[in-house]
Structure formats: structure tokens, C-alpha cells
Amino acid sequence: MAGKLLANTFFREGQYVQAYSTYGGARRGAPVATFIRADDRPVRLRCDVEEPDAIVCFDPSLLNEKLLAGARTDTIVLVNCPQNPADFNDLGDFRFATIDAIAIASQNSMGRIVNSTLVGALAGVLEAPDIDVLSEVIREVSPAKAGQNVQSARDGYRLVNKGRE
Secondary structure, eight states: OHHHHHHHHHHHTTOEEEEEEEEOSSGGGOSEEEEEEEESSOOOOOSOOSSOSEEEESSGGGOSHHHHTTOOTTOEEEEESSSOGGGGGGGOSOEEEEEOHHHHHHHTTOTTOOHHHHHHHHHHHHTOSOHHHHHHHHHHHOGGGHHHHHHHHHHHHHHOBOOOO
């Protein structure tokens, strides 16, 4: 869902977008990896993203060599946790950012559903896509709890701990 929200938002802003997910073999298809490419020019590359500009990690226990493989030192790694970004410096010289998405989602009556919060936080770190456009997309894609999802995204955007710039 987070990937769909992000891809739809970039598309709404006039970007060319390619998005797809891969699913693991564990129960309910976990772990899931979603790849998104967004560009001003048509996206013609049809393979996995090998050198990501950003990685969103929903659970810090998933941070490992496989997840970070191919990441450059300027890659943003957004981690869903209450910790400080500097707590992850031993994993490499990446640009870590953190957000306690579970706490924010819970405060907004979303339970442990963190998609909107994390996409909002990523927009805050990347300074794209525009939070107002993201909010419009969330209202369309998540009509059952549109208000709570939009508030979670805006809180994530505002409260993300960007770490080193």
C-alpha cells in the first residue's frame, strides 16, 4: 500500500512511474519489497532497483546486508522505530532517518497500520512528493479512514528525524 500511495502521488505530480512488488515465501507473502522509479523522462528500465536513492524499512529487525546491498553512502534509509538515526551508524555510512510510525498511527486511531505515516515521513526526508498532493491521493485510495491516514502522513512528514543532512 505504501508503494501504491507513493507511485500514485509521483504520477499525479506529472512524473513517469514504474512500481512493482516482490513477495517472500513466508506466511502472507512476507517479506515484501516494493520498487519504485519516478522520473521526468519515460522509465524504460525493467529490472530491480540495484542502487536505490531511498529505502524504507518497516521493521528495524530487517536491516541487514541484503536490504542495504547496493545502497550508496548518499542513500536515505528511513527506519520505522523510536530510535535516533545515529543508532544505526554501525550499519554503514548511509543517511539514516527514523520515525516512530507505530506511535503516530496509534495516536491517529490507525492501530499498527503505518503505510501513510511512513510515506509522509519519506516525503519529509526527500522533500518530495508534495505533502498536499500525497494527502489528496491518500483520500482517494483510503476512503474508509481518509482523515486518519492523511493526519498520519502529515504527522510523519512533520516529525521525521532526518538525522544528518
